Amino acid sequence: MTITLQEVLPTYFDESRRQQSEVWGKQLVFNKGEYIKIVAPSGSGKSSLSHFLYGMRNEYNGQILYNDQKLHSFTVEDFARYRKDHISIVFQDLRLFPEQTVRENLELKRQLNPYHPAEKITEMAERLGIGSRLSVKSRICSYGEQQRVAIIRALLQPFDFLLLDEPFSHLDDNNSKKAMELMLEEAKARGAGIVFADLERIDFFPWTRLYHL
Amino acid sequence: MALSFQPVKPLLQTGTNAASRWFSYIGLGIGVLLLLCSIQMYINIQQLLGGDSPRKDGFDFISISKTITDETMGQLEKNLFTEPDIKEMEGKPFVDGVSPLLANNFRFQLSGGALVPFVSDFFVESLDDSFIDTVPPSFTWQPGDRLVPIIIASDFLEIYNVFAPGYGLPQISEATATTLGLQLICYRPDGSKETFRGRVVALSDRVNSIIVPKNFLNWANQQFGTTKEIRASRLYVKTKDANNPDFLSYLEQKHYKVNKDKTKFGRVKQVLQGIFSGLGIFGLLVVILALMLFSFYLQLMIARSKDNLQLLLVLGYSPDWLSKNVARRFIPVYILVVFFAVAFTQLMQWAFHHFAMFDREEISTPLHWSVFVTAGFLIALSLVTNYRMVRKLLYRMA
Structure with a gap:
């Protein structure tokens, strides 16, 4: 299982980025099981990269391949299967259903391709300190709580790669560490790779490769 | 799950x-x-x-005749259909078949026989079998046969039953009508006559006439008649749609009259x-x-x-x-x-x-x-x- 980037550059970026960046305009292969850290200052295209890899946007030149298959050639149904079975994401902007409870938000993802039993939701929520918030509407939760919900949601399905787009922006160090621990456990259990994009290095992420965007 | x-x-x-x-x-x-x-x-x-419905196999069957006006009264050639008239009509796209209703061209009398002592000058006509709604297998005649099968309009029986009591004649049911022994009396131009036995084999709702087998009438017209030319006062037309505007305007243009009664149901x-x-x-x-x-x-x-x-x-x-x-x-x-x-x-x-x-x-x-x-x-x-x-x-x- 690999994700290959072949000279990918967002259409809205200047060509000069190819020289400045270690990712844009380069040939890269991410293998399953690898932990990739991408350090990127604001505006360098972190979210764009995550969205391109997840297949949500396609305004880029070059190619992204999942197992030698171009994402550009995917149909909407192919993307549905890709997101259900092979790739998971924690969005920077969280993207929860505001009118549903925390548990409903998590169950909506879990039932799609259940990797864990329903009880695991409670266990993970307890572990990240939001066990008491399960029956609260997600719009009532704080950003920190919502971010933890988004993290748990990403871990309820099978995946080969986990994409993290500034996953700890609303969390303190202690909670970030707990969440990272849980994510590493889950990735290990699946033998999956992690592509972690953030503003700066984070000590508690044991990356195997580091790139500057 | x-x-x-x-x-x-x-x-x-x-x-x-x-x-x-x-x-x-x-x-x-x-x-x-x-x-x-x-x-x-x-x-x-x-x-x-x-x-x-007068429809048979999806067709309308209607009878048409020439409109007799004051000008054409008494002029047979203008009031009867000739062979070219029939040929012309057959050639029209909205017509699926034409059969002339050929009438007798000799004097003809019908007698009720012993049961119904009633004699009257009458007429008989013939029509292609395919134009008649009720044709039993017995509706055939061979030269030499003394018995002639007849199909009469149900309306005629009704009319007879209306006037019969006034003449002291018995009224007849449809079932009895088909068992009556009728006599058909044909006169030669010289006044000599020949009598055939007639039997009603069916009643027809479509044809307002007394119908005998075609070959009998052809034979009788030759034997007793005065002219040899085929001239019919009525034509039966078989058409997919009796209300086809082209058909109706053609009839109007030719001054032909339609028997509307039979298409009314349609x-x-x-x-x-x-x-x-x-x-x-x-x-x-x-x-x-x-x-x-x-x-x-x-x-x-x-x-x-x-x-x-x-x-x-x-x-x-x-x-x-x-x-x-x-x-x-x-x-x-x-x-x-x-x-x-x-x-x-x-x-x-x-x-x-x-x-x-x-x-x-x-x-x-x-x-x-x-x-x-x-x-x-x-x-x-x-x-x-x-x-x-x-x-x-x-x-x-x-």
Whole structure:
């Protein structure tokens, strides 16, 4: 299982980025099981990269391949299967259903391709300190709580790669560490790779490769 | 474990525009009811008027004659059809067959025999067998036969029964008429006569005449007649549609007169069928309008739930699965709406059969199968149109 980037550059970026960046305009292969850290200052295209890899946007030149298959050639149904079975994401902007409870938000993802039993939701929520918030509407939760919900949601399905787009922006160090621990456990259990994009290095992420965007 | 639509359902915002949804359900119900009632009434008319129609094998048979005016009175060649007239008519595209009603060209008398002591000068005619509605196998004659089979118009029997008592003659039933021993008396120009035995083998609703086998009349005209030329005062025309405008204008142009009586049933039936076809088309339009209203409602619902649906797609929900399930949500409602329309149609049919038709046997109280087929088709149509529309919108969103 690999994700290959072949000279990918967002259409809205200047060509000069190819020289400045270690990712844009380069040939890269991410293998399953690898932990990739991408350090990127604001505006360098972190979210764009995550969205391109997840297949949500396609305004880029070059190619992204999942197992030698171009994402550009995917149909909407192919993307549905890709997101259900092979790739998971924690969005920077969280993207929860505001009118549903925390548990409903998590169950909506879990039932799609259940990797864990329903009880695991409670266990993970307890572990990240939001066990008491399960029956609260997600719009009532704080950003920190919502971010933890988004993290748990990403871990309820099978995946080969986990994409993290500034996953700890609303969390303190202690909670970030707990969440990272849980994510590493889950990735290990699946033998999956992690592509972690953030503003700066984070000590508690044991990356195997580091790139500057 | 199968993917459940239950947790997805609350994400579709349907609450605030319930009125437009109910309007579309009611509209759909009315449209389906109109359509189904029209189909059933159309079938009722077919069944009620089908038996009495002068149509045979899908054709109209009408008799035409030349209009006798003050100018043409007494001029045989102007009032009779000649062979070129017949040939011309046969060549017309709206005519499927022509048969002249050939009359006797000699003096002819009909006698009731011993049972009905009644003698009168009369006429006989002949017509191609295929133009007669009732032709029994016994309607044949060979030269040398003394017995001649006859087909008489049922109207004639009726007329006879009207005047018979006044003349002290017995009235005759249809069954007796066919057992009567009649005498056919043919006169030569010199006054000598020859008598044949006649037997009524059938009564005809279509042909207003006394019909004998064609070869008998041909033979008799040769034997007793004065002219050899084929001249007919009436023609029988076989046509797909007696109300075809081209056909009618041709008849008018040639100053031919149509026996309207025999096409009247056809016309009444056509008018009624026209009315119910119109009503059916109106019903179909209402159904289409209701489906459109419902599709607007669905589009509104999808627009209102756009964020939620988009997030579902981002999370990995299949647009096809979502479309199917959104469309499936309305199956029970559609089935219920159509079920009520079928029930009302059944009620209407029962009332029509019982109160308006006094339980006549030609039609039945249970609805015709085609009504049920149409109802099923409408349910399928509603679901397919919904599914396709939701699918299109979701694919655009994905």
